[in-house]
Amino acid sequence: MLRWMKKSNQNDSDAYTSTIDGMKKVYKKFVRPLEELYRYQEFYSPLLTDSDFDAPPTVMLLGQYSTGKTTFIKYLLETDYPGLRIGPEPTTDKFVAIMHGEQDQIIPGNALVVDQRHPYKVLTRFGNNFLQRFEAAVIRNPVLQGLNLLDTPGVLAGAKQTVNRGYDFTGVVKWFADRVDMIVMLFDAHKLDISDEFSQTILACKGNDTKIRIVLNKADKVTNQQLMRVYGALMWSLGKVLGTPEVARVYIGSFWDQPYTNDDNRKLFEMEEEDLFKDIQSVPRGSIVRKLNDLVKRCRIAKTHAYIMSHIKNEMPVFGKEAKMKQIIANLPKIFQQLEQTTGIPAGDFPNVEEFQEKLKTFDITKLAKLNQGMIDALDKMIATELPRLMAQVPQDQELANDDYMMSVRKRE
Amino acid sequence: MLRWMKKSNQNDSDAYTSTIDGMKKVYKKFVRPLEELYRYQEFYSPLLTDSDFDAPPTVMLLGQYSTGKTTFIKYLLETDYPGLRIGPEPTTDKFVAIMHGEQDQIIPGNALVVDQRHPYKVLTRFGNNFLQRFEAAVIRNPVLQGLNLLDTPGVLAGAKQTVNRGYDFTGVVKWFADRVDMIVMLFDAHKLDISDEFSQTILACKGNDTKIRIVLNKADKVTNQQLMRVYGALMWSLGKVLGTPEVARVYIGSFWDQPYTNDDNRKLFEMEEEDLFKDIQSVPRGSIVRKLNDLVKRCRIAKTHAYIMSHIKNEMPVFGKEAKMKQIIANLPKIFQQLEQTTGIPAGDFPNVEEFQEKLKTFDITKLAKLNQGMIDALDKMIATELPRLMAQVPQDQELANDDYMMSVRKRE
Numbered sequence: 106m107l108r109w110m111k112k113s114n115q116n117d118s119d120a121y122t123s124t125i126d127g128m129k130k131v132y133k134k135f136v137r138p139l140e141e142l143y144r145y146q147e148f149y150s151p152l153l154t155d156s157d158f159d160a161p162p163t164v165m166l167l168g169q170y171s172t173g174k175t176t177f178i179k180y181l182l183e184t185d186y187p188g189l190r191i192g193p194e195p196t197t198d199k200f201v202a203i204m205h206g207e208q209d210q211i212i213p214g215n216a217l218v219v220d221q222r223h224p225y226k227v228l229t230r231f232g233n234n235f236l237q238r239f240e241a242a243v244i245r246n247p248v249l250q251g252l253n254l255l256d257t258p259g260v261l262a263g264a265k266q267t268v269n270r271g272y273d274f275t276g277v278v279k280w281f282a283d284r285v286d287m288i289v290m291l292f293d294a295h296k297l298d299i300s301d302e303f304s305q306t307i308l309a310c311k312g313n314d315t316k317i318r319i320v321l322n323k324a325d326k327v328t329n330q331q332l333m334r335v336y337g338a339l340m341w342s343l344g345k346v347l348g349t350p351e352v353a354r355v356y357i358g359s360f361w362d363q364p365y366t367n368d369d370n371r372k373l374f375e376m377e378e379e380d381l382f383k384d385i386q387s388v389p390r391g392s393i394v395r396k397l398n399d400l401v402k403r404c405r406i407a408k409t410h411a412y413i414m415s416h417i418k419n420e421m422p423v424f425g426k427e428a429k430m431k432q433i434i435a436n437l438p439k440i441f442q443q444l445e446q447t448t449g450i451p452a453g454d455f456p457n458v459e460e461f462q463e464k465l466k467t468f469d470i471t472k473l474a475k476l477n478q479g480m481i482d483a484l485d486k487m488i489a490t491e492l493p494r495l496m497a498q499v500p501q502d503q504e505l506a507n508d509d510y511m512m513s514v515r516k517r518e
Numbered sequence: 519m520l521r522w523m524k525k526s527n528q529n530d531s532d533a534y535t536s537t538i539d540g541m542k543k544v545y546k547k548f549v550r551p552l553e554e555l556y557r558y559q560e561f562y563s564p565l566l567t568d569s570d571f572d573a574p575p576t577v578m579l580l581g582q583y584s585t586g587k588t589t590f591i592k593y594l595l596e597t598d599y600p601g602l603r604i605g606p607e608p609t610t611d612k613f614v615a616i617m618h619g620e621q622d623q624i625i626p627g628n629a630l631v632v633d634q635r636h637p638y639k640v641l642t643r644f645g646n647n648f649l650q651r652f653e654a655a656v657i658r659n660p661v662l663q664g665l666n667l668l669d670t671p672g673v674l675a676g677a678k679q680t681v682n683r684g685y686d687f688t689g690v691v692k693w694f695a696d697r698v699d700m701i702v703m704l705f706d707a708h709k710l711d712i713s714d715e716f717s718q719t720i721l722a723c724k725g726n727d728t729k730i731r732i733v734l735n736k737a738d739k740v741t742n743q744q745l746m747r748v749y750g751a752l753m754w755s756l757g758k759v760l761g762t763p764e765v766a767r768v769y770i771g772s773f774w775d776q777p778y779t780n781d782d783n784r785k786l787f788e789m790e791e792e793d794l795f796k797d798i799q800s801v802p803r804g805s806i807v808r809k810l811n812d813l814v815k816r817c818r819i820a821k822t823h824a825y826i827m828s829h830i831k832n833e834m835p836v837f838g839k840e841a842k843m844k845q846i847i848a849n850l851p852k853i854f855q856q857l858e859q860t861t862g863i864p865a866g867d868f869p870n871v872e873e874f875q876e877k878l879k880t881f882d883i884t885k886l887a888k889l890n891q892g893m894i895d896a897l898d899k900m901i902a903t904e905l906p907r908l909m910a911q912v913p914q915d916q917e918l919a920n921d922d923y924m925m926s927v928r929k930r931e
């Protein structure tokens with residue numbers, strides 16, 4: 106990808122770092138204290154740490170075996186990564202996170218999940234069999250500045266992925282699919298047979314449809330008419346498997362450094378490659394916009410949560426707290442309505458009533474806290490001033506970035 | 519299509535005629551008398567007349583308005599048909615059956631449905647509004663020897679087809695879809711927006727999936743990359759609408775006599791056109807094979823029906839026929855099993871029990887007839903000798919034709 110890379114990459118990278126640092130700071134100063142006070146983590150998701158912000162944007166490669174995933178990565182990087190193996194038989198047998206570092210090295214899975222600098226801690230739950238099939242390949246490469254790649258083992262047709270591998274393969278794919286920024290699915294134009302096993306893997310990516318990019322690889326290995334048949338058949342099947350009305354973006358070409366076998370579509374393939382590489386290059390920007398959006402969303406939920414919990418605290422009598430709590434739980438839909446009016450928070454920002462009732466049932470009443478309007482005002486001010494300032498730092502395609510941001514804000518209004 | 523047409527067409531046409539005549543003869547001599555004796559038409563479908571065999575194979579064109587259906591027909595025929603209108607606005611406002619004849623003429627719908635030579639009698643049930651929008655265009659053209667074309671009004675987006683047209687448009691499409699031999703659906707690469715209304719029309723063709731051919735027309739009007747996007751999006755949607763695992767065959771090109779706007783895909787378009795025209799040219803042969811298959815199927819059903827009805831007759835006492843019939847209806851599943859063993863007819867040849875029970879409830883007991891083993895033996899002998907002889911007459915791709923025939927026979931064994 107080096108030849109496609111924008112000159113400004115180094116500057117971008119600095120700007121990203123400073124935006125991330127900004128997010129860490131505002132989160133620690135304005136959001137996390139509010140979350141701690143009202144026990145956010147017991148109702149929603151864990152409190153964030155620096156490594157959650159640091160996690161670099163990642164592009165995951167997925168596909169049946171020998172579709173050219175590892176070759177694709179090699180072509181992107183214009184070099185091998187440590188431990189890389191390519192071959193016509195099933196070769197890659199690990200999940201390999203390929204990341205930037207000064208020194209080439211391989212970090213085995215067990216070391217990776219205990220390293221605070223990586224966001225992989227939770228992967229321990231997939232067990233030791235998985236951790237032995239997970240590693241990081243560190244390499245000094247400009248493409249990897251601000252972008253991780255994830256090579257994966259090819260899906261084998263006719264085999265129970267989980268039984269054969271000794272770990273929950275689909276579960277791991279799903280975990281990554283939920284967290285990475287782009288999923289590149291490779292198909293082999295020369296040998297298109299979407300196995301049931303791979304359909305399962307595609308389904309594991311559901312809910313992340315917008316992240317999916319399809320690559321019809323080795324497209325120069327067939328005649329033009331065959332290519333049309335194969336491409337048509339691929340879209341026909343994918344439309345049914347993914348089921349979204351939006352058509353996934355497909356890139357047709359041959360993603361390695363060899364000359365084309367069939368030259369008829371040279372122009373098309375070259376344009377497709379250019380488009381795909383631009384698409385991948387925009388991942389860091391997209392990722393930071395997404396992180397900012399997530400932060401805005403989190404702020405709004407934290408604020409709403411503060412109002413709900415302090416309201417409950419306020420209702421508590423000196424005696425008979427438990428009975429009162431039961432009453433509050435039963436009355437929760439009414440309470441939410443009432444709070445909507447007094448605070449002006451839109452209905453859409455309130456949590457799901459039933460789920461919240463469940464959480465309240467086991468909540469420790471002594472942990473309830475009074476309203477701290479000062480903290481909420483500070484948070485509001487931060488959302489109004491600091492976040493737009495951070496947004497303005499995001500490099501490139503400024504308008505687009507702002508559009509994305511505005512849209513996500515508007516939707517919740 | 520003239521330039522694609524095989525030289526042997528005239529000979530073929532004669533062979534078809536003689537095969538059809540043969541079918542009419544064996545049906546009248548061996549099958550129809552048996553059907554009449556055991557009241558076949560009260561349980562299955564009407565008795566056949568000569569015009570049912572004569573009905574020439576038909577290719578129906580379907581598509582949203584201005585996708586180029588009428589232009590496509592003009593291109594096939596290399597001439598206009600009487601009444602033809604082409605234009606960028608919705609132009610064709612009728613169903614037009616284009617057929618061969620010595621004299622150019624237009625036959626209006628009301629005349630067409632009363633003409634014994636045409637199989638359109640039942641279309642009267644779609645009412646006068648429809649008949650005013652139905653006509654035949656007769657023209658002397660070698661392409662139409664042994665092949666009818668059916669031009670249709672373009673589907674309008676955002677309009678209730680039935681309300682706006684004054685007749686059950688989808689119902690008419692469905693009626694034709696069940697009867698024609700090929701359905702060519704046109705899409706405009708330049709303006710691809712599959713309206714809900716057209717999806718409805720596609721659904722009306724369900725159950726006839728193997729007849730469907732897709733044409734992505736005006737493919738030279740867009741760039742190569744746009745074409746891939748459009749084609750991908752088309753397959754994506756069609757896969758979902760049709761829902762079959764088999765991918766419909768798509769022909770990509772520009773089906774008119776103008777030079778290509780974008781020449782990049784000339785080779786592809788030309789090959790696609792050649793394939794499609796070959797496909798259309800094979801319709802008459804395919805149609806006659808289908809008619810022979812239908813006749814074999816009908817013979818087997820007629821024979822099974824004869825055994826069932828004569829068995830019932832045999833069971834009838836002198837007094838208490840009505841009560842006995844009630845008992846027989848209740849016992850029908852057992853009777854079918856028993857007949858399977860005594861006659862050796864495979865279970866798959868028996869009708870649906872519940873439906874047959876319903877029919878028996880209203881059947882006039884006095885119409886029951888005794889077993890006529892002589893007629894059945896004659897029928898068996900005809901199936902074993904006459905039908906294969908007729909099959910052997912079907913011209914071209916002889917093996918394929920026989921394969922088709924054998925397969926359909928084998929499945930029922």
Ligand SMILES: Nc1ncnc2c1ncn2[C@@H]1O[C@H](COP(=O)(O)OP(=O)(O)OP(=O)(O)O)[C@@H](O)[C@H]1O
Nearest residue numbers: 170171172173174175176191192193195196197259
């Ligand atoms: N664009 C291409 N055109 C033709 N052949 C290719 C292309 N890319 C890769 N190949 C060949 O396909 C084979 C498989 O490649 P590779 O090992 O990169 O696939 P993979 O998807 O990583 O497979 P696995 O899932 O087993 O790791 C190799 O022989 C490679 O040389």
Ligand SMILES: Nc1ncnc2c1ncn2[C@@H]1O[C@H](COP(=O)(O)OP(=O)(O)OP(=O)(O)O)[C@@H](O)[C@H]1O
Nearest residue numbers: 583584585586587588589604605608609610672773
């Ligand atoms: N292959 C083609 N490339 C470019 N333009 C075409 C092509 N075929 C037809 N057209 C143009 O598209 C327009 C519509 O053509 P035509 O009337 O044949 O479509 P139609 O599907 O029959 O429409 P309707 O449903 O209204 O009858 C006309 O202007 C025609 O010249």
Ligand SMILES: [Mg+2]
Nearest residue numbers: 174175196197
């Ligand atoms: Mg590999």
Ligand SMILES: [Mg+2]
Nearest residue numbers: 587588609610
């Ligand atoms: Mg028309």
